[in-house]
Amino acid sequence: MPTGIAKVLKRLHYPLEVMLQCVRWYVADSLSSRDLEEMMAERGVALDHSTIHRWVIKWLPVFEKAIRRRLRPVGESWRIDETYIRVRGQWKYLYRAVDKAGHTIDFLLCPRRDTAAARRFFEKATAGRGTPTTVTVDKSGANRAALQALGAQRETPIEIRQNNYLNNLDEQDHRAIKRRLRPMLGFQNFRCARIVLGGIEAMHMIRKGQMLAPKGRRASSAEQLTCLGVFGPVET
Template sequence: MNDCKPYRRRFPISIIQHAVWLYPRFPLSYRDVQELLQERGIEVSHDTLREWNIKFSPLIAEELRHREPRRGSRWHMDEVCTTVGGVRHWLWRAVNEHGIVLDILLQRHRDTEAARTFLARLLGEYHIPATICTDKLASYGATIRELPALQEIDHQQVISTDRCKNLIEQAHRPTRQQERGQLGFRKIKRTQEFLNLQARVTNLHRHTRTIVPAHIRRSNQYRACQLWREVSAGVV
């Protein structure tokens, strides 16, 4: 792959970050992003957009992760089945009580070892929660009993139709939409990088919604300003 310096000389970083932001924020293909940019007089090929995403997605995701507030004492965890390159994988996700995605991990299995790996990642990044809400999967309970740091937490197991599952189920929606738009994921490493960036970009939008009153969010001026803030926040 070519070095990123030619892109920086030809295109301002604001255009690159806007193109990289569009792809995970909305269920668009590279050709859709190409057409949107062409409508604004920016001629760029879909191959270049793909290379931009490969090069800059991890950097932008890491930058946004450091800007997120470390809050929330209630975790909601869930896993969904997805196909990557024709092979079934399990997408493990955790959100807090505000709907902010804490972490997301693709794994081949849906067992105790996979649950332990995911929980260990979360504990290495965040403080120990007061409550963890999961479904009836036995792997969660076995892992929580094994980890000494989680012995005192309140583990709540809920059924899939329970209302407290809404937060985690809503967090899966952007991934499902993008999966349909791409006609399936193809490479596990690239898919993991894309999902990390998608989660951070979505968090930026959700975090603003939790602290701004509804009547202000409904104004056109506010929505336009917020759209610009989301684009600008990805500068690396």
Template sequence: MILELVVPGRGSLVSSAPPSYKGHRYPVEIISHCVWLYFRFPLSFREVEELMLERGVLVSYETIRRWCAKFGQAYANALRRRRPRPGDKWHLDEVFIKINGELTYLWRAVDQDGNVLDILVQNRRNKAAARRFFRRLLKGIGAVPRVVVTDKLRSYSAAHREVMPSVEHRSHKGLNNRAENSHQPTRQRERALKGFRSTGRAQRFLAAFSSISPHFRPRRHLLTAAEYRTEMTTRFDVWSQITGSTGPPVGA
């Protein structure tokens, strides 16, 4: 199936087709299900292997690791193309993560609805790092926000004056809870993974995780049970479309 989609912030249409599975002996239903399990729940590759074995599917954790590395970002990119147009109020925050015992910083931006706009792993939290993240956001989203909300880190103010001086900047710790709360799923995964081994691996995992995991996390407290089931059914249908699968894996 080929879907004609509008990229947020751009007027042109782009075609989005499921990735090619040529050369893979396992069906797409198994591949996409393993990728979904790994990015949706705090599971290791070995735990995903065990869950698939319970379903009667024999696949090694190394194969699952390769699938997640190859298809995780492709699925995430397709979900990003399907998401609604971002809001005009952006909340930015940075939080430290440990990579091989060293402090590194995860920069994150969300809109007023809590949708993750982008993430970036960097070694610093200075003006140059903030400027790089601002420029990455503007280029990736293709739009300029009405308001940017940050904490009181001075790097934000300095980068804001240089990159987007015409945009209103609100700097207050109490106003930025939305961005701070969006770090919680990442903290959960960081504990499950027992930390990250390299900056590159952290960036690759979190870039895919930040699109796939929220897709399956609607704001359940705002929905009735029936509404939640309907919403999740729709989201699973979208997942099937972007992965090219036709149903649950063998043994489900």
């Protein structure tokens, strides 16, 4: 069994299938942990909603790490935008990027919306997904300043376009994330918010067909998420 999964299982005493089912439902569907508590009770499994929440916090970083290793390449024309996320009654900022085909490139939750936060996100995205040739942003001066600073360090400059119309693709993609967050009624701390958002974004990428599947197999999103870490090397 992979080290990451074995480490998570070390102090958890429920069957693996039960834990994975609850975590998958939590990030995939518009359900709260209390909804899942009732659903599992109907199936003869007695759980407390706080137990489900602990599973979510423990398992999602493992899933996200495994999913990132299996992502398909993305295009070189990026759309970058940020949306608001409520954490402990305060608004935080989820930076997100998609390519022109709508595939998620990367994401990062930041406490502030400024040049430093935008640059941190761009550096994270380019480190993991390569350097774009063109980036479309809205009229935010912070985003443009961060991209110019990043481009100044590279031999090949990045073309920056500020166009709200072209950025609609990213803004529309925010809706899938916001729809899942609605039953949660906000987060209580920043760390949990980052972990849960990472899981929701990862599931969103799976649904968009961004994860490589084993050769000759047409696995559903549920099978792909459940079997992460169990598959051998992915053949393409």
